[in-house]
Amino acid sequence: MTGRRRWSTEEILDEAANLLRTNEDADSFSVRKLAAVLGTDSSSLYRHFRSKTELLRAVADRILASAMEGYEPEGDWKQRITAVASRVREAFGRQPQLAAVWGRYASGGTGSRLVMEETLQALRASGLPDAEIPRTYHRLAVLLSALIASEAGITTVGSEEHEQGLELFRVATLGADPELFPALAHFARDVRPLGADRDAAFAELLAAQLRQIEASLPS
Incomplete structure (x- = not known):
């Protein structure tokens, strides 16, 4: 009897990413479901990844690695950080279902290290004291992951659900009682979803964060 095919780590990650893009989110995704798609058993996948979380981290890290492919530092420190942020946003924009995975399951792989290294190098090039760089990096990382995950959540909503959301927004704003919500009623026609x-x-938002960093630099 022919034995089951042995899948490589890269092939497992390819199929996991595809499953997350098309059918699953991080909560409903499971190693058992992935094994079923691959035509194998869960134990064979646990030889590559010790847990579901480790597998999801590896999937997210590959997105970060793809974002940094071909990257070369150009311009000043603000331009470098902006370029990295834009690359990460674009990479998850192509696979928005995986953005929430990145925000939830921090990665420590090569992709994550590439993003961290370039961002930290750019912050050092700004003239920011070394003692301030880790905290500043953390603030940047929180901002970017929140913005990218939020944007991904919006882009993965179906057209019908999107229209329902817009209608609820219009009702909440244009129908606001000026006695109870005077500011909302005043700006209702200009506030956007x-x-x-x-x-x-x-x-x-990114530019504002970079200006704040720049303002804190030693004169």
Whole structure:
């Protein structure tokens, strides 16, 4: 009798990423389901990854690694950080279902190290004292992961659900009672839903964070 095929680590990660993109989220994803897709048993996958969390971290790390492919530092420190942030955003934009995995399951693989190294190097190039760099890096990482995961959550919503959300937003704003919500009623026609102007919002929030860092630099 022919034995079951032995899957490589890269092949397992490919199929896990595909399963997460098309059918699953981090909560419903399981090693058992992945094994069924591969036509094998869970124990064979646990030879490569000790747990579901370790597997998910590896999947997210590959997205980060792909974001850094071909990257070369250019420009000043702000341009370098902006370029890295844009690359990570674009990479998860192509696979938005995996953005939540990255935000939830911190990665320590090669991709994560590449992103961290370049960001830390750029912060050092800014002239920021070494004592301030880890905290500043953490603030940047929290901002970017939150923005990217939020954007991914919006882009994965189906068209019908999206329209329902827009209608609820219109009701909440245009129908606001000015006695109870005077500011909301005043700005109702100009306030925009979360899904609007994502490119501009991302760029402006990142730029504001970088300006704050720049303002704290020693004179």
